Amino acid sequence: MALSVPVAVLAPLAIGAPILGACLLLTVGRRVPRRLVDGTAVAVAALVLALDVLLLVRSAGDPAGHLATWIGGWGPGSPALGIALVADPFAAGAAVIAAALTVAALVYTWHYLDSAEAHFHALLLLFLAGMTGFVLSGDLFDMFVFFELMGAVAYALTGFRVEEPTSVQGALAFGVVNSFGAYVTLTGIGVLYAQTGQLGLAPLAVALQGRPPGAVVVGGFVLVVTGFCVKAALVPFHFWLDDAHAVAPTPVCVLFSGIMVELGLYGVFRVTTVVFGPVLPHADLQRTFLVLGTLTALLGAVLCFLQRHLKRLLAYSTIAHVGLFTIAFGTLDPAGTAGAALYVAGHAATKSALFLVAGSILDRYGSVDEIDLHGAGRRARVLPWLMLLGGFALAGLPPFGSGLGKAVSEEAVAEAGAPWAPALFVLVSAVTGAAVLRAACRIYFGLGSRPDKDTAPLDTKGSEEAEVKGLLKRVPATMLGPLVVLLAGGLVLGVLPGVPQAFAEAADHFLDRAGYLASAFGTAAAPAAPSPASGWTTSGVVLGLVSSALAALLALAALYRDRLPGPSAVGRRIGDAVVARLRGLHSGHIGDYITWLLVGVALLGALVGLPLLAG
Amino acid sequence: MTRRVRLIVFAAAAAAVGVLLVVTVVGMPPFGNAFHPYRDVAVAAAIAHQTANVVSGVNYDLRAFDTLGEETILLGSVVGAAVLLRPGREERERTEVPEDEPPLQAVRLVGYLLLPVTLVLGLDVVAHGHLTPGGGFQGGVVLGTGLHLLYLAGGFRALERLRAVPPFEVGEAVGTAAFVAVGIAGLAVTGSFLANVLPLGTFGSMPSSGIVPLLNVAVGMEVASGVILLLAHFLDQALRVERR
Numbered sequence: 001m002a003l004s005v006p007v008a009v010l011a012p013l014a015i016g017a018p019i020l021g022a023c024l025l026l027t028v029g030r031r032v033p034r035r036l037v038d039g040t041a042v043a044v045a046a047l048v049l050a051l052d053v054l055l056l057v058r059s060a061g062d063p064a065g066h067l068a069t070w071i072g073g074w075g076p077g078s079p080a081l082g083i084a085l086v087a088d089p090f091a092a093g094a095a096v097i098a099a100a101l102t103v104a105a106l107v108y109t110w111h112y113l114d115s116a117e118a119h120f121h122a123l124l125l126l127f128l129a130g131m132t133g134f135v136l137s138g139d140l141f142d143m144f145v146f147f148e149l150m151g152a153v154a155y156a157l158t159g160f161r162v163e164e165p166t167s168v169q170g171a172l173a174f175g176v177v178n179s180f181g182a183y184v185t186l187t188g189i190g191v192l193y194a195q196t197g198q199l200g201l202a203p204l205a206v207a208l209q210g211r212p213p214g215a216v217v218v219g220g221f222v223l224v225v226t227g228f229c230v231k232a233a234l235v236p237f238h239f240w241l242d243d244a245h246a247v248a249p250t251p252v253c254v255l256f257s258g259i260m261v262e263l264g265l266y267g268v269f270r271v272t273t274v275v276f277g278p279v280l281p282h283a284d285l286q287r288t289f290l291v292l293g294t295l296t297a298l299l300g301a302v303l304c305f306l307q308r309h310l311k312r313l314l315a316y317s318t319i320a321h322v323g324l325f326t327i328a329f330g331t332l333d334p335a336g337t338a339g340a341a342l343y344v345a346g347h348a349a350t351k352s353a354l355f356l357v358a359g360s361i362l363d364r365y366g367s368v369d370e371i372d373l374h375g376a377g378r379r380a381r382v383l384p385w386l387m388l389l390g391g392f393a394l395a396g397l398p399p400f401g402s403g404l405g406k407a408v409s410e411e412a413v414a415e416a417g418a419p420w421a422p423a424l425f426v427l428v429s430a431v432t433g434a435a436v437l438r439a440a441c442r443i444y445f446g447l448g449s450r451p452d453k454d455t456a457p458l459d460t461k462g463s464e465e466a467e468v469k470g471l472l473k474r475v476p477a478t479m480l481g482p483l484v485v486l487l488a489g490g491l492v493l494g495v496l497p498g499v500p501q502a503f504a505e506a507a508d509h510f511l512d513r514a515g516y517l518a519s520a521f522g523t524a525a526a527p528a529a530p531s532p533a534s535g536w537t538t539s540g541v542v543l544g545l546v547s548s549a550l551a552a553l554l555a556l557a558a559l560y561r562d563r564l565p566g567p568s569a570v571g572r573r574i575g576d577a578v579v580a581r582l583r584g585l586h587s588g589h590i591g592d593y594i595t596w597l598l599v600g601v602a603l604l605g606a607l608v609g610l611p612l613l614a615g
Numbered sequence: 616m617t618r619r620v621r622l623i624v625f626a627a628a629a630a631a632v633g634v635l636l637v638v639t640v641v642g643m644p645p646f647g648n649a650f651h652p653y654r655d656v657a658v659a660a661a662i663a664h665q666t667a668n669v670v671s672g673v674n675y676d677l678r679a680f681d682t683l684g685e686e687t688i689l690l691g692s693v694v695g696a697a698v699l700l701r702p703g704r705e706e707r708e709r710t711e712v713p714e715d716e717p718p719l720q721a722v723r724l725v726g727y728l729l730l731p732v733t734l735v736l737g738l739d740v741v742a743h744g745h746l747t748p749g750g751g752f753q754g755g756v757v758l759g760t761g762l763h764l765l766y767l768a769g770g771f772r773a774l775e776r777l778r779a780v781p782p783f784e785v786g787e788a789v790g791t792a793a794f795v796a797v798g799i800a801g802l803a804v805t806g807s808f809l810a811n812v813l814p815l816g817t818f819g820s821m822p823s824s825g826i827v828p829l830l831n832v833a834v835g836m837e838v839a840s841g842v843i844l845l846l847a848h849f850l851d852q853a854l855r856v857e858r859r
Contacts, residue, residue, distance in 0.1 A: 013799075027785050071679070079653050126687060149687055
């Protein structure tokens with residue numbers, strides 16, 4: 001019965017319901033008990049989750065894989081008058097992740113001290129509405145509107161703890177850099193509209209196809225994806241991310257790292273496959289994504305390992321993983337796309353759980369600095385093991401979903417023409433996993449020699465204020481529950497037998513441009529030819545074990561560095577200089593960040609445009 | 616980066632982006648040409664729905680979903696501002712605000728004279744959004760800022776006496792919820808979110824263009840309340856909140 005509900009009902013309600021929920025909380029929130037506010041918010045998010053799951057089931061079960069509905073019945077037509085919502089398994093799946101993480105974040109918030117008269121809950125629901133609208137939208141300008149909704153709410157959520165100047169500073173950097181990116185995107189939308197008179201993704205794709213890849217197409221592509229690249233925190237658009245993650249409340253970090261950043265990639269690859277894919281040469285696009293992804297993965301991994309501030313450490317690990325996702329999505333082929341999507345889903349579960357661990361450490365011990373907290377958690381029973389598990393999952397340990405995603409991705413990228421990719425995937429996931437393992441060993445097991453407290457530069461330290469009144473005596477079930485469920489979800493994803501097949505089919509639909517256009521225009525299309533699914537292979541399991549072992553070794557090496565033979569004086573000096581230079585780039589100065597953003601736009605333009613000029 | 620390095624890097628990157636923008640813009644269709652595929656169909660569609668102000672027809676009918684998103688951005692921004700401007704732990708709100716110096720007689724006279732005129736104008740712009748230039752957003756801003764003539768003419772106390780915050784918090788939420796509710800009504804009646812459910816009326820007359828005036832009122836309510844709340848939060852932060 002529920003399965004027969006049409007997409008014309010499901011999709012708008014999935015966006016409208018959280019808006020209505022937020023309005024309800026804003027109206028009565030300050031007059032009702034706190035528990036009722038918590039309960040209402042969780043119920044609304046759970047309702048959205050149910051709608052999204054139905055959408056996912058419906059779109060995955062549809063032979064064409066895409067379900068479209070035109071708002072108000074204004075379409076299709078040429079040119080289209082209105083706005084289409086299009087659900088394919090990727091869009092619906094991303095919406096499912098967003099709603100599930102919102103539920104987890106809201107349950108975790110149960111014990112959160114100050115909700116600012118339910119404003120916090122209302123903002124989280126509006127954030128969910130923004131994310132859902134962004135993924136379901138089949139219209140470039142409408143995507144921009146919901147992108148801005150995500151942004152406006154996210155800036156306020158970042159600065160939520162107004163007592164701390166760093167909090168407002170982080171929110172400001174985030175707001176300025178993201179808004180600037182959004183304006184660049186808007187400029188690109190204007191360029192494309194002036195050229196074609198279309199805003200819908202499908203009509204735009206039809207209007208552009210067959211054109212030579214001239215300056216307007218290149219300019220339109222570069223400008224449109226810039227805002228999405230900023231949200232995805234690709235190097236050099238990434239500078240806002242660690243500042244924002246360091247100060248944002250824990251439940252907000254869960255949503256940022258778990259899904260919002262990845263939605264930036266969703267935007268990039270949705271417009272690439274539907275609108276620009278047939279116009280711009282694939283080889284140039286693939287090279288562009290490979291370069292950006294590799295830079296992002298390496299820089300993120302290095303800076304992750306250098307951090308002792310747990311939330312910044314996890315933030316840089318997100319950057320590193322986004323780099324890997326970009327490389328895999330950037331193959332623009334079914335295997336890489338399926339692997340990347342699996343990796344994103346597995347990472348969402350793992351990284352969210354780790355942020356919840358960091359939040360509970362903050363509320364239990366009053367800091368997120370792994371050096372200051374050396375041995376502070378020796379008496380903890382459950383969390384140490386969960387954090388270690390999370391670290392290994394991040395490193396790609398089989399059978400975690402993140403490990404499966406990594407295995408499928410690295411194989412696909414290697415086959416797509418970058419044989420060195422598995423080495424990069426192993427290295428980057430091992431380094432980020434090692435950083436988490438090292439922190440867990442220090443905080444919970446008191447391992448390693450206690451380094452001199454004040455040798456580290458100020459920006460890596462983790463002095464934050466707890467998010468509850470007084471420190472917790474024990475971690476409550478509402479904090480532990482979501483954490484366990486998320487980690488278990490990450491495990492199930494890697495174990496459930498049908499998962500690789502489902503993601504392979506979803507990737508086929510995502511790349512099936514003809515199917516997307518046919519569903520938007522209401523015509524029939526031949527279902528895309530299915531690609532073979534790839535799950536756990538021997539080499540995938542072996543590489544996952546290798547990166548996990550490497551992570552453990554790196555963590556131990558970092559813990560007992562003083563007992564290892566040191567590098568030569570020259571090597572050490574070069575290393576220190578490089579590290580100092582890299583750190584210096586992340587200055588917190590908004591002028592620097594905007595400068596790098598422009599460098600990024602120029603880089604994108606060069607990577608896509610110059611080969612066309614030469615060719 | 617030092618200031619010098621930043622400037623050099625910025626200049627180089629900006630030059631490259633400038634080149635990209637120039638070649639992009641040069642390739643665009645010339646200004647003032649006749650190629651306007653969307654206009655050609657949108658004007659016809661708006662007139663078919665008896666909407667005299669075609670811009671409103673686009674904003675509240677053809678692409679009403681965008682407007683819902685934009686209205687929600689405003690809601691999120693106002694709630695966000697309320698969160699960021701709330702008194703922190705080291706701050707507290709004074710109950711009494713010191714009386715400021717009385718404004719000039721001329722300002723008082725003009726302020727009190729224009730207050731009702733401005734409010735009526737705002738209502739007019741909202742109510743005729745489907746007929747003449749204007750609409751919920753524009754009229755809402757006129758209403759929200761117009762009320763603050765009271766602040767100029769009578770000071771903060773006069774403003775506070777007439778402008779309690781809670782009703783506007785309700786107005787803001789109800790205005791946004793009403794937009795969604797109209798959308799759901801369309802879903803229930805026609806099977807399509809935000810589809811028209813009202814009689815279209817006659818072109819150019821007050822009751823015309825279906826749900827467009829209704830959505831204009833919803834947005835006008837939300838925008839007016841939002842602007843008033845935004846200014847209230849900033850005024851509170853400036854005049855009422857002090858360090859402990």
